[in-house]
Amino acid sequence: MKATKMIKAERQNLILNIMNKEKKIIASDLSIRLNVSEDTIRRDLNELDEKGLLKRVHSGAIKIGPAVVDFNTREDLNLEEKIRLAKKAVHYIKTDDVVIIDGGTTNYQLVKQLPKDIRCTVISNSLPILTLLNEYPNVTVVMLGGTLFKQSMVSVGYEVIRQLESIHADIYFMGVANIDEEIGITVVTLEECQTKQKMLHVAAKTIALVTKEKLGTVSNYIIGKVGDITYLITDD
Structure with a gap:
């Protein structure tokens, strides 16, 4: 035995x-x-x-997929890769665009790559990103408020979804936790899933910056299929 x-x-x-x-x-x-x-x-x-x-x-x-850990712990992980992806993605944002930027440390680096004189509107549910946008004088900032998911420092849930009902964005930069070509884009919590689904629905196009450790991984709640993403930006 x-x-x-x-x-x-x-x-x-x-x-x-x-x-x-x-x-x-x-x-x-x-x-x-x-x-x-x-x-x-x-x-x-x-x-x-x-x-x-x-x-x-x-x-x-x-x-x-990688375990969900708090924002500050993740911020410096794979930092060079995140910056490379952010530099590729920032060129998709044009003057006067209305842009939804979801939470996540890679999207945080995206905001850091924005030209200081850019003029656009940014809608976000991420506390770190909203704080960072205070440094951009020509960016109109719209804050989405709801239930705070403390580990990721984002607002999720009914209130965020309700506010998004009144928005049609040019671009949605989706924060991705797990992505697999067969299962799709997944996250750990249902509220975060539903919030991202709404953001996806109200944007003309969706861009995802995905570091390589998230490729081919899965979690419990499905946001959508890989084909729902207009542009997937990754080192691979």
Whole structure:
């Protein structure tokens, strides 16, 4: 009995190693690679899903996205990559555009790349971004207020959605936590999901700046499909 458990533990560790490298695994392929039955692989995947180590999907499993940590902790992570993406994205903002900028540390870097003399309207639910916009004299700032999601420092929920009913934006810069070509764009909480869905709905086009560790990852609440994004900006 003890030897069987050790074999299963080693197999599951190997599955996790494969997952970390490939981000997505197919049960039928894995059974061939590990020389065990598909039923055994499915049981392993179900157990690993219950432990929160991966996300079970119909054909196999997918990597869970980065853990949600507070804004200040994330601000300096992958900073050079975020700045590169922000420099690519800032050129999409034109004079007199009405722009929704969602929360997130990559979008925070986007605002930092704005020319100081730019004239536009920025609508945001992000406290750090709203504070930063105070440095731009020609930017009209519209603050969306609602329930504060403290870890991400953004307002979410009914009040934000209600305010967005009166807005038609030229661009929405979506903050992305997890994105996978099959599952779509996902986040951890339902309120954040619903808020982002509304922002997506009221904008003519949507741009997402996505650092590479978020690619091929998934969480619980689906905002939409990858095809809902007009431009996806990433190093990959």
